[in-house]
Amino acid sequence: MTDPEPKDDTTADDRRGAFSAWVPGEAGVLPRGVAQQARARLDRMRTSGRPAADPSVGAGTRQDAPAELPAATLAAATRVVGAGLAPPEQGRPFLEGPTFAAPFHAAGELSDAPYYYGRMGNPGFEAYERALGALDGGHAVVFASGMAAAAAVLLRLLGPGDLLVAPTDGYPGVVHIAKEHLAMRGVGVRLVPTDDQAIRRAAKGASLVWIESPANPGLQRLELEETIAACRRAGARVAVDNTLATPLRQRPLELGADLVVSSDSKHLTGHSDLVLGHVSTGDEEIADQLRQWRTLVGSIPGPFEVWLAHRSLATLDVRLQRQEEVAAAVHAALRDREDVSDVRYPGFSSVVGFDLGSPRRARAFLAALDVVVEATSFGGIHSSAERRDRFGDGQVTPGYVRLSAGIESPDDVVADVLRALDLSS
Ligand code: PLP
Numbered sequence: 127m128t129d130p131e132p133k134d135d136t137t138a139d140d141r142r143g144a145f146s147a148w149v150p151g152e153a154g155v156l157p158r159g160v161a162q163q164a165r166a167r168l169d170r171m172r173t174s175g176r177p178a179a180d181p182s183v184g185a186g187t188r189q190d191a192p193a194e195l196p197a198a199t200l201a202a203a204t205r206v207v208g209a210g211l212a213p214p215e216q217g218r219p220f221l222e223g224p225t226f227a228a229p230f231h232a233a234g235e236l237s238d239a240p241y242y243y244g245r246m247g248n249p250g251f252e253a254y255e256r257a258l259g260a261l262d263g264g265h266a267v268v269f270a271s272g273m274a275a276a277a278a279v280l281l282r283l284l285g286p287g288d289l290l291v292a293p294t295d296g297y298p299g300v301v302h303i304a305k306e307h308l309a310m311r312g313v314g315v316r317l318v319p320t321d322d323q324a325i326r327r328a329a330k331g332a333s334l335v336w337i338e339s340p341a342n343p344g345l346q347r348l349e350l351e352e353t354i355a356a357c358r359r360a361g362a363r364v365a366v367d368n369t370l371a372t373p374l375r376q377r378p379l380e381l382g383a384d385l386v387v388s389s390d391s392k393h394l395t396g397h398s399d400l401v402l403g404h405v406s407t408g409d410e411e412i413a414d415q416l417r418q419w420r421t422l423v424g425s426i427p428g429p430f431e432v433w434l435a436h437r438s439l440a441t442l443d444v445r446l447q448r449q450e451e452v453a454a455a456v457h458a459a460l461r462d463r464e465d466v467s468d469v470r471y472p473g474f475s476s477v478v479g480f481d482l483g484s485p486r487r488a489r490a491f492l493a494a495l496d497v498v499v500e501a502t503s504f505g506g507i508h509s510s511a512e513r514r515d516r517f518g519d520g521q522v523t524p525g526y527v528r529l530s531a532g533i534e535s536p537d538d539v540v541a542d543v544l545r546a547l548d549l550s551s
Pocket residue numbers: 271272273274297299338342367369370388389390391401402403503
């Protein structure tokens with residue numbers, strides 16, 4: 127037996143009435159009652175500053191926002207998704223769009239205006255800094271690039287009579303600043319390889335020890351906690367370049383470091399579409415000094431870059447996991463090859479290093495790649511590789527290739543690398 131046809135008892139007048147009960151609202155067309163209730167709820171929220179109870183819900187039912195879970199109980203994968211976002215507000219986006227402003231409206235005294243000029247501050251910077259600070263465990267200051275962040279620490283915190291210990295085999299920009307700008311200001315510079323014992327010995331009498339672990343491009347890894355502790359016992363501040371690890375794999379402030387420096391142009395943002403950097407520190411006074419330095423020299427990022435970075439940060443955990451899967455597969459495949467030597471992988475993150483014996487073979491290998499693109503930098507979603515010694519820093523052998531694993535299929539990347547190795551041998 128089939129159900130009887132539902133009978134339409136409404137009259138034409140009823141139907142006209144039902145139609146006229148739909149009214150234009152801010153989000154399109156809403157039934158009249160719903161629009162009115164939503165607007166009343168929004169007004170109550172605006173005056174009370176928090177989500178209001180819905181009077182249409184039975185007595186005793188609470189619609190208040192639940193108490194926030196303590197961040198420490200949440201996995202990094204969860205924290206990175208919501209890091210730095212403002213509390214939910216009815217009708218607002220999850221991540222506010224970029225604020226493009228040189229001057230802001232700012233009448234009266236400057237203290238009456240939260241923002242008055244773009245070089246001093248911008249709401250987008252603050253949201254991104256909240257996110258980075260929460261992940262690093264400190265106060266974050268965003269800069270126009272990783273080098274602007276490094277320069278702020280080196281030039282603002284060191285002066286005549288100070289001594290810097292810096293790695294000979296880390297990102298070379300730090301050594302360039304030390305040799306070309308710190309030395310002439312009376313700052314002593316002691317250069318050491320990325321090696322625990324060498325750093326601990328050099329820390330005696332130092333004002334600041336600059337550490338990179340894992341180091342770029344050689345991928346050396348330190349016993350970070352012990353080495354930081356030894357440097358601090360020697361009376362030095364410690365800054366750790368955490369670019370390769372990201373706060374999801376290593377949090378130097380928790381390991382005792384005074385400062386964390388990062389090129390956010392790499393994994394942290396991961397889409398190879400922007401240049402950015404930051405410093406985090408547990409010391410609010412140092413954070414203020416760095417922020418004032420940024421204002422003075424104008425090493426501020428653009429609002430759109432910061433917004434792109436904040437948007438990209440949410441996917442850091444999934445990107446990193448896939449990149450590590452690809453990197454581990456490439457590492458395993460390379461270790462089995464007799465025509466590849468000195469295969470390196472720090473055990474996390476995206477970068478694999480290996481030696482192809484000569485610049486000629488390295489160039490032939492790079493030219494034969496198809497899925498993996500030839501490019502500098504690392505940490506992006508596209509697998510890439512380069513002969514690192516083409517920069518002429520002398521930090522690695524002439525046939526050393528640095529490969530950055532992307533988020534493609536591990537099988538496709540491994541097949542591409544093996545094919546290119548065969549073609550270039
Ligand atoms: N630190 C490391 C480890 C780097 O690899 C880089 C750049 O490659 C930097 C700092 C400098 O960062 P940026 O290029 O964002 O200025």
